Amino acid sequence: MKKIMHLLEYDFRNFFRYRWWIAGMISMNLADLIVMAVVYTNMVSQKVSGKYLNYFLFFSPGITITALFAAAFMIGREINRELRREISHYLLSLPFSRWELAFGRVLSGGLRGMVYMAPLLVTTIFVTWVFTGNLPSVLGVAIILVTLFLVSIGTSGLSITMSLSTKSFEKFVTARGVVYYILFFCSSVFYPLDFIQQLGREGVIPQLLVLIAEANPLSAGADTIRSFLLGHPAFNPLMMLNVAFFAIVFVLASGFAYLKILQG
Amino acid sequence: MIKHVLLVAERDVKMFLQYKFILILRALWFLAQIALFGFVANRMVKEDVQIVTGNYFYFYAAGIVITLLYSMAVFISYDIYEEADHGVVEYLLSLPISRRELVLGRAIGGGLRSFLYVAPLMLVVLLMIGMTEPFRILIAFVALFLFAFGVSGMSITIAVSIKSHDRFDILLGVLNAFIVRLSTTMYPVVFMPKQYAVLAQFNPLTYAADIFRWGAGLEATLITNPFLSVLGIILFFSFFTFIGIIFYERRLEGGGWR
Numbered sequence: 133m134k135k136i137m138h139l140l141e142y143d144f145r146n147f148f149r150y151r152w153w154i155a156g157m158i159s160m161n162l163a164d165l166i167v168m169a170v171v172y173t174n175m176v177s178q179k180v181s182g183k184y185l186n187y188f189l190f191f192s193p194g195i196t197i198t199a200l201f202a203a204a205f206m207i208g209r210e211i212n213r214e215l216r217r218e219i220s221h222y223l224l225s226l227p228f229s230r231w232e233l234a235f236g237r238v239l240s241g242g243l244r245g246m247v248y249m250a251p252l253l254v255t256t257i258f259v260t261w262v263f264t265g266n267l268p269s270v271l272g273v274a275i276i277l278v279t280l281f282l283v284s285i286g287t288s289g290l291s292i293t294m295s296l297s298t299k300s301f302e303k304f305v306t307a308r309g310v311v312y313y314i315l316f317f318c319s320s321v322f323y324p325l326d327f328i329q330q331l332g333r334e335g336v337i338p339q340l341l342v343l344i345a346e347a348n349p350l351s352a353g354a355d356t357i358r359s360f361l362l363g364h365p366a367f368n369p370l371m372m373l374n375v376a377f378f379a380i381v382f383v384l385a386s387g388f389a390y391l392k393i394l395q396g
Numbered sequence: 397m398i399k400h401v402l403l404v405a406e407r408d409v410k411m412f413l414q415y416k417f418i419l420i421l422r423a424l425w426f427l428a429q430i431a432l433f434g435f436v437a438n439r440m441v442k443e444d445v446q447i448v449t450g451n452y453f454y455f456y457a458a459g460i461v462i463t464l465l466y467s468m469a470v471f472i473s474y475d476i477y478e479e480a481d482h483g484v485v486e487y488l489l490s491l492p493i494s495r496r497e498l499v500l501g502r503a504i505g506g507g508l509r510s511f512l513y514v515a516p517l518m519l520v521v522l523l524m525i526g527m528t529e530p531f532r533i534l535i536a537f538v539a540l541f542l543f544a545f546g547v548s549g550m551s552i553t554i555a556v557s558i559k560s561h562d563r564f565d566i567l568l569g570v571l572n573a574f575i576v577r578l579s580t581t582m583y584p585v586v587f588m589p590k591q592y593a594v595l596a597q598f599n600p601l602t603y604a605a606d607i608f609r610w611g612a613g614l615e616a617t618l619i620t621n622p623f624l625s626v627l628g629i630i631l632f633f634s635f636f637t638f639i640g641i642i643f644y645e646r647r648l649e650g651g652g653w654r
Contacts, residue, residue: 156569168577176440176442177442337435
């Protein structure tokens with residue numbers, strides 16, 4: 133455990149060394165919140181966003197989850213860089229077992245996502261409280277945090293798995309973009325899940341997209357926050373099961389991929 | 397001189413075509429934007445939005461193709477970083493081409509290749525909307541061609557001003573976030589709060605989106621008249637192509653790219 137703590141310290145120091153990156157990410161999230169969400173609030177029909185009071189309140193938890201996802205994804209970028217510059221050789225020379233190294237990197241990616249996301253979650257809770265007077269219970273906050281941690285560590289695993297599949301930075305960046313768009317757009321980040329399901333029933337969008345949106349861990353994460361802050365959709369334990377499955381699959385996949393690369 | 401400049405531009409276009417993986421993924425990204433977000437958002441918006449835009453899906457598709465043109469034109473800077481990393485700059489400097497020709501060729505190549513890549517996707521969007529006025533489309537394409545040059549120049553200017561690849565990637569992300577959102581690529585100006593609407597009026601992406609929509613016959617939502625849009629794009633192109641050339645040329649002296 134002590135060794136993993138050293139790895140966490142190493143990754144957190146690296147994280148905070150990227151002041152530019154953090155500033156950039158904050159700007160992007162602010163741009164989404166203060167520009168895009170505000171303009172779309174003027175445009176989206178109340179029939180769609182009425183259950184959440186307005187689109188701004190609906191979208192705030194969505195931005196929180198996208199920020200968590202992007203921050204947790206950052207570890208993949210660093211590991212890709214370490215591979216290209218052969219820093220991984222230095223890491224192998226350290227007195228850690230390979231499992232500790234692999235697991236420590238996945239865990240730190242997930243924790244960094246949580247640390248980055250925390251101010252946005254607080255902002256979302258504050259904004260919701262100002263508009264609706266709702267505050268989540270202690271149990272509600274605990275469930276939100278556990279769910280988000282599982283999304284974060286699963287994302288970290290996904291990112292590491294992808295980063296180890298190519299040494300080319302451009303390919304990694306582009307693949308990351310595509311994964312972002314598929315996971316963001318086929319989810320309830322931008323639009324309510326019941327609205328997507330309604331469009332599926334009407335035959336407007338293919339059922340496959342509805343299924344992706346329903347199974348998407350980002351949908352489960354965003355809807356868990358909405359359940360406890362806005363009261364809609366109702367919380368379902370399947371949401372937690374969904375993100376737990378996502379986390380287990382990608383933590384294991386990235387651990388094995390990392391071990392394979394290190395030993396190769 | 398022109399022959400040398402064209403040789404450099406040709407090299408950049410050929411290099412671009414080597415990124416098959418990236419080109420395919422970017423096209424998928426564009427399709428995801430339109431087919432997923434555009435389609436669902438079209439159903440989510442109020443009736444007023446459909447009245448103002450005529451058809452929000454078409455409006456959005458015409459805007460997103462401009463954001464794609466912008467993001468592809470920016471891509472030239474990644475090549476510049478790769479060349480600095482792999483020692484290709486020394487090779488380029490050893491060629492019998494003056495530095496000014498080299499730099500001018502990079503700016504032209506960057507704009508040309510992005511335009512060549514995005515033009516077929518623009519045609520897809522135009523076919524979807526329905527092409528009614530070919531002459532207008534021609535004017536719009538010429539203006540967007542200059543816009544792509546201007547964006548390449550801007551990207552080169554930023555790339556040679558920042559040595560760190562990471563910082564560049566992040567700065568570009570921030571710039572993209574605000575420049576795209578504070579433009580009329582995704583939403584009509586009438587639904588933007590006043591302060592945002594003012595900023596959108598001075599945004600080159602707004603000019604590019606407006607001129608493309610004008611070419612496509614989606615005129616109801618334009619905030620600038622076509623003449624001013626073309627003028628804005630020419631000013632943007634002239635400024636950044638000029639600045640980019642000066643910065644890049646200076647950076648090439650004395651190993652400043654390392």
